[in-house]
Amino acid sequence: MQRPVTSSSSKLETKDERSYANRGMTFEEDINHSNSYYLQSGKSVIHKKPTPVQIVSVDYPKRSAAVIKEAYFKQPSTTDYNGVYRGKYIDFEAKETRNKTSFPLTNFHQHQIDHMKRVIKQDGISFILVHFKSTQDIYFLDAKHLFDFWDGQQNGGRKSIPKSYFENFGSPIQLGFNPRIDYLKIIDELFFPDV
């Protein structure tokens, strides 16, 4: 199944908020759709967290809903998705890159890494879903692998994760119909091998 290339895709590598809002819309929609499917079928309860916003000014009109008049995007201190599956805490981040041969670590912030490390210390399941846009490949990678590269980078190591690393240590996910991105299947294989 091919993911359609949208006309806005050329904007997606710049760093302002507009491109952030556009970036990975389709990939994100696929994940949200998968989560809805899981929810409706009683398989898991996993939601995307609301975008964190710093609200500065709100109007309270007399006969209608409050209107936020000034607010700013805040940098998320955690990951985008969390919830529960088979009693386990699930926590992940979804990222896209147009890079063909590696996934740049600049896609993450220190506090997101800190958060994922804490989750794993609490015996939660933490991972990333990475979409290589140029080849339409999607990989599931346990966050522990990400930590290796992140910590290595700070000691002079490389600033990206080679795609070959995802091929060797991650799990590929084929786009499906329902759910579109069946990442729970990977979690079953990795964390519930006896079920």
Place this chain on the structure above:
Amino acid sequence: MQRPVTSSSSKLETKDERSYANRGMTFEEDINHSNSYYLQSGKSVIHKKPTPVQIVSVDYPKRSAAVIKEAYFKQPSTTDYNGVYRGKYIDFEAKETRNKTSFPLTNFHQHQIDHMKRVIKQDGISFILVHFKSTQDIYFLDAKHLFDFWDGQQNGGRKSIPKSYFENFGSPIQLGFNPRIDYLKIIDELFFPDV
């Protein structure tokens, strides 16, 4: 330890967004403070979810951060807090009432109840923290008890949970210093009796 009575407390029973923003500020701060303490001490990873906001219009000034110019509060479809503790998924809602003898079920929406039911089906831990403002009492109540009252209400049952019910089937929490509201202690007693 007495919680100071603020001068804005008389506004808190009305239903507009302004009072919502004010309602339970101190109680919410106490919970957030407790979560920070748990996080810093490596005990759990539990966060308040960002307020869900429907963003309608955003300005992108050339040399500064994007400004949200029009947005609206959305009704939350889940609960306020979630995270992980001892590998288990934790999910709860904090509520306050000035009512002296009972806790009105109007504090909840159907989709929040649906969410908590799904969490428990997934073997997660779901509960409510209720603050009776008039007496400064705080109770932990497993969400299963809430469901009994919620479902009963829809079959002609009472529209509130008597305070005596919290005394008999909930767990009281005394305000402490650090953490201020030690709800993980209750979770230990109820869900990890052997630890």
